[in-house]
Amino acid sequence: MQHLEEQIAHLTRTVDELSDVINRQQSEIDQLTHRVAMLFQREASREQDGGGGVVIGDERPPHY
Template sequence: MQHLEEQIAHLTRTIDELNEVVTQQQRDIDRLLRQVQMLLDREAQREAEGGGGVIIGDERPPHY
């Protein structure tokens, strides 16, 4: 019986530690999503203003 209680205590501690990791990862994901959205908004604004100085993919630079 004591062995089972020790296992339960160990598993409970492991679950708590994993929960902390998952919580921190979610915070990081939320922060990164906000940053990506900010960059997308900034790029959309730049394109709307006629800037668009970033070459994406197969676009040829303006001097071709």
């Protein structure tokens, strides 16, 4: 009986640890999703302003 109680305690601790990991990962995913959305929004506004030029090959940027 004691062996089963030890096993349950171990499994409970493992589940709690995994839950914490999942919570941290979800927080990171939410933060990264927000950052990607901001980048898409910034790129969309840049394209609307006409400043979204694409550098082709060995072409030098305009500030050189």
